[in-house]
Amino acid sequence: MPPSGATARRRLSLPPPPPNDLEPPACPVPPSPPVRPAVAATLLAAGVAATPAHAEDPAKALRLGAKEKLIPRGTVTDPDGTVHTRYERTYEGLPVLGGDLVVHKSGNGTVEDVTKATEETIKVPTTRAKVPAPTARRSAVAATSADAPTGQEPRKVIWAAKGKPVLAYETVVTGRQKDGTPSRLHVITDATSGKRLFAHEAVRSGTGNSQWSGKVKVNSVKSGKNFVLKDPARGGNQVFNARHRKIEQGPFPGFSNPTDTWGNGKGSMPQTAAVDAQYGAAETWDYFKSVHGRKGIRNDGKGAPSYVHYDDNMDNAFWDNDNFFMAYGDGPGNKRPFTSLDVAAHEMSHGVTGATAGLYYFGESGGLDEATSDIFAAMVEFRAKNPKDPADYLFMEKLGAKPERYMDRPSKDGHSADYWFKGLDDLDPHLSSGVGNHFYYLLAEGSGKKTINGVTYNSPTKNGKKVAGIGRGAAEKIWYKAVTTYMTSTTNYKGARSATLKAARDLYGTKSKQYKTVQAAWDGVNVK
Structure with a gap:
């Protein structure tokens, strides 16, 4: 039942689909990092399991075209039984960026409302590109201001986030931002004209003795004769020592100790930043779980790794949404770790947004x-x-x-x-x-x-x-x-x-x- 004083949700009246025109079909747009096959399969399975068996097909209810398909990303179920299912959309098998949507169904499976990223009809004259993929990659690399940019192989997509949908390429260009933070810039290039349409940054920049939070409790596990700074109560959250290197220069060691006391409250000891990072991850995990019932960033019960002492003189902290990890720089002269509680919570919350609304970063x-x-x-x-x-x-x-x-x-x-x-x-x-x-x-x-x-x-x-x-x-x-x-x-x-x-x-x-x-x-x- 709705809460006291609530009005019933608006029931969406959708005309039946024309007999031969439409098929089951299609919704949202894959967010710009594409969902990897293994992740997509997991989400698809979860979406199907969470959807009532008697529910009407949302693609038919939305009258989407026969060339469109829907891929469930996950569901939220309200106490009154209403189910909100997020979808990504494909068109002729191509990801539709900016075409994502949420279908809101009552407990009996009736579609009540739909929230769309775009109201435009998803349709393009052809999915054959006039611009070769290598040309799009060179254009994407040339357009970025990052240091030492390198473009990955472009993927063909439908770009629908702004205006009329067009056939395009998405190229991920890696490099370094001006403050030293890694850059993973997703560049969208028109596959017909070669014009750059859009660019979206995937890297969001931002009992132990911690430097910023005083004496705090951190969980660890016993491994042999030592303790390891790993939190089994929170999805296995673990902190690693990047030793002023970048992720591609890993792997990096975790923090271990003969006793279960960590850090000394001063930046001169590498463990101190690890205490702050582990404390921040724990408090963020506990907040989302206790207040919102969310189990971890992706709501799958799994923790994310954190890397402290990341890179040399990096004056920032960041969340890498593509690769699902948190990193903290030590600031100018490697003397000011970016490991305060609000920084940790801020960056990890980017992960929650990426796993749900998937807001484009522009x-x-x-x-x-x-x-x-x-x-x-x-x-x-x-x-x-x-x-x-x-x-x-x-x-x-x-x-x-x-x-x-x-x-x-x-x-x-x-x-x-x-x-x-x-x-x-x-x-x-x-x-x-x-x-x-x-x-x-x-x-x-x-x-x-x-x-x-x-x-x-x-x-x-x-x-x-x-x-x-x-x-x-x-x-x-x-x-x-x-x-x-x-x-x-x-x-x-x-x-x-x-x-x-x-x-x-x-x-x-x-x-x-x-x-x-x-x-x-x-x-x-x-x-x-």
Whole structure:
């Protein structure tokens, strides 16, 4: 049953498919890292198992073309039995990037609603490319600003994330970003004209004695006479010592000790950064499990490896969505490890977004990806209640003279956007994320001046109207449900407003304070 005050979900009335025109078919777009065959098979099996046997075929209900096929990516089931299934789409066997969708079915299998990354009909005149693949690869390599770029063999795709679908190539170009972070740039090239259409970065940049969080508990396992810094209670999360090298220069050793005491709280001891990384991974795992019922980044119960002391003088930390690992640099002179709790939670939350909404890392969808990681980083801190690192709505405040970002008024960093404006799409995702961060702060805490854990905030609204927050508990549940259930690869801020309103409707009903505050908070950041 829907919660008190909730209105029934809208039932989608779809005309029956024409007799010979359509077939079972097709939905979403494979996200740009393509799903590898083994992963696709696992998701397909999970999707079929989770779908009621008597449910109508979503492809037929959506009247997709005979050349389209759907590949289930996973499902979310609500307490009332509603099933939300994510799909990727293919066209004549080619991945459709930007064609992903979510089908929302009632407990009896009736399609009630559909969330699409694109409303365009997926169709191209031909799947025969005029531009040779080697030409597309050279063009992709030439277009990147990364150091020492190398292009992998392009794959042919349908590009549907912006405008009319076209036949294209996707080339993954590897190299190094300006701050030393690895680059895995997915470049989309028109297969007919050779024109570059789009580029998307897959690498998201961002009892032991830790350097940033004080004395903390970390799990280990006994191996022979030594202990190994590996966490069996959380999917086998393990930290490795990259010894200032890159991933391709591995493999790297794990951390072992004759006693179960790790680090000394100082950066001079390599184990100290490992303690911070393991603690951050554990707190992030526990947050998603206890608050949202999610078992690990991919919700499959498996942990992700973390690499500390990554590369030489790397002034960053990052999540590699293609290869599923976390890495922490030691900063300039290798003296400032990027292993604070909010950094760990931020980067690993990129993995959760990649495994669910799959937001493309450009424009407003990229801003939403960054905002999601900032939001969950703050929520992990509030749940952790670490006295050495009091929770706040600031990001990376432990690592520098001032915070990297401010959620109550993002423009305090001198660059980020407080409100939506025409042209926001052109900003770097770390700056356009300000709109999402500001919305979330207003939703949770409200507008105006207040002090939380010793930090003073003063959050304004674009329309000058006061917003009364609904609290972190309700806000985090609404945002998580919106990301995992209603956002797709191309969701922009207008779409995020719709997604969070649907999430609030499902959780609390349309007459609730929570639903009305979602509306007010988006109004406050000029997202209408």
